Amino acid sequence: MNSNLNTKLDEKLTLLNTPQSIVEVTAAEAEELGACEEDALTEKDAWEAVEIDTPDKE
Template identity: 60%
Template structure:
């Protein structure tokens, strides 16, 4: 994406975010805007981390 397109994306996104202050307004965003807002950022635990967290809780309860 070139600089001009990036500027337009930021301006459009800023306008949409400002519109969120209007009660009842529904805002549609394109994929690039959603990514900029972090909509597709994966922050969930993986299976191993979830199991480890569960083990810690069980160990605390046993004592």
């Protein structure tokens, strides 16, 4: 990996520790960080998994 990418990645890693910050990374940076694409669930399935079922009150 070149030093320019290392410098940018170091800056982004610092920003990742800043609350309420959004950091975009390239595919190469994501790979360097060990990120992988989650393919087990769709986004809809993930949101449905956190919904709490409550019994109907009559």
